[in-house]
Amino acid sequence: MENGISLYPGLDNTLEENLQLLDAAAKYGIRRVFTSLHIPETNVAVLKKELAKLLAAARRYDMEIISDVSPRTLAMLDMTEFDMSAFKQLGITTLRLDYGYDAVQIAMLSHNQQGIRLQLNASTITEQILAELQAAGTDFSHIDALHNFYPRRGTGISEETLQRKNAMLQKLGIKVGAFVPSSGKQRAPLFEGLPTLEDHRGWQTDKAARHLAALGIDSVFISDSLPLPAELQAVADLKQDEVVLAAKMLTQDSVQQELLRHTFTAREDEARDAIRAQESRGLIQGTIEPENNYERKLGAVTIDNKDYLRYMGELEIIKNPQPADNRVNVAAQVLDEEIFMLKYITPGRKFSFKLK
Structure with a gap:
């Protein structure tokens, strides 16, 4: 995944803090930087003084620099x-419009000769806007999309809205990004996190x-x-289109x-009571004792032991509670607060565990 951080020159942090953030992100392999050049609370004088230094540092790390722009940006940067x-x-x-x-302006800009990519606002996109962009001759190979974040509590979008907007964009081959908040220093003016999904505020x-x-x-x-x-580190480690569940390790057995620790694929022949791993039996190196x-309660991660004969190594995540079975070991347990993510492990989907 192509993940990123955000910088806001002229707002919260000192130049030194922002430069240190760029350096830390680069060390984790993060190569995208989002910045906004039209936040009302920005100290424009400080932004003008620091922006060039920050952008130069980001270029040294070979980072993609995404700037949120609007007509207000021209005045901020003294552009006529x-x-x-x-x-x-x-x-x-990359310019996020x-x-x-x-649509006509965006289509024209998508054919620019400077090699600058464009980014659409994924949160406000509609089928009509996309149809207008297509009719105007937009080059979608030079475009991706990024959702808004929402400083005010109660204004973030719903999961259903995010998925609906994503489907519109991804149908045209447009990649989509979104924001998550931090537990570190939160941004002005409200200091209540900047999530895309309202559900994520405080997560x-x-x-x-x-x-x-x-x-x-x-x-x-x-x-x-x-x-x-x-x-x-968590954002750098994200895996594309894979469901990663936090789970408590219960087994003492090294096998x-x-x-x-492997990544698995959910079997296409979906079972009623469990998510079954397609590859697990073939990955076993050794014998599994009882x-x-x-x-086996909801979210139990089970592995069949040697007494289940040719099923030894069968790994499952329990969807409907099952009674104890001497042939089945409970090797781990998905954390209660992450049980809701089981619904995303659909047939053919990759999944793995973040073990605690």
């Missing part, structure tokens, strides 16, 4: 007209990011000012522990 060459000279590689641009970054990946998002951005190192043969 919308000039792609001027944005390229600054080092901006927030508002104030019609840990790791869980919110894995939820977006489970929903099929193509890229995840940390929206707040100074994310924690563990949050940068089972090793099996639990262990933890107790009742």
Whole structure:
């Protein structure tokens, strides 16, 4: 996944803090930076003083620099007209067109000669807008999309809305990104997180990011000012189109522990009571002895032991509680707060565990 961080020169952080964030993100392999050039609370004088230094540092790390722009941006940057060459000279590689641009303008900009990519606002996209962009001759190979974030509590979008908008865009081959909040330094003016999904307000970054990946998002951005190192690591480690569940390890057996660290595919012949791993029996290296043969509750991760004969190594996640069986070991347990993500492990979907 092509994930990123956010920078807001002229707002919360010092130049040194922002430069340190770029350096830390680069060390984790994060190569995308979002910034906004039309936030009302921005100190424009500071932005003008610091922007060039930040963009130069990002270029040294070979980062894609995405700038949220609107007609207000021109005044901020002392531009008399919308000039792609001027944005390229600054080092901006992608322009997110927030508002104030019609389909004809966007189509024209998508054919620019400066190599600057465009980004649509995924949260406000409609079938009509996409039809107008197609009719205007937009080159969608130079375009992706990014959802809004929402500083005010209660204004973030729903999961249903996000999935509906994503389906419109991804049908045209447009990749879609979204934002997750941080538990580190939160951004002004409200300091209540900047999630895309209202459900994510107050969530840990790791869980919110894995939820977006489970929903099929193509890229995840940390929206707040100074994310924690563990949050940068979590976003860097995200896996494309894979459901990763936090689970408590229960087995003491090294053979089972090793099996639990693999990535699996949910079988196409979906069982009523469990998610069955397609590959697990073929991955076993050794013999699995009986262990933890107790009742299998919702979210139990089970592995069949040697007494189940040719089924030894069968790994399942329980969807409907099952009684104890001496042939079935309970090797791990999906955390209660992550049970809801089982519904995303549909037939053919990849899944794995973040073991605690």
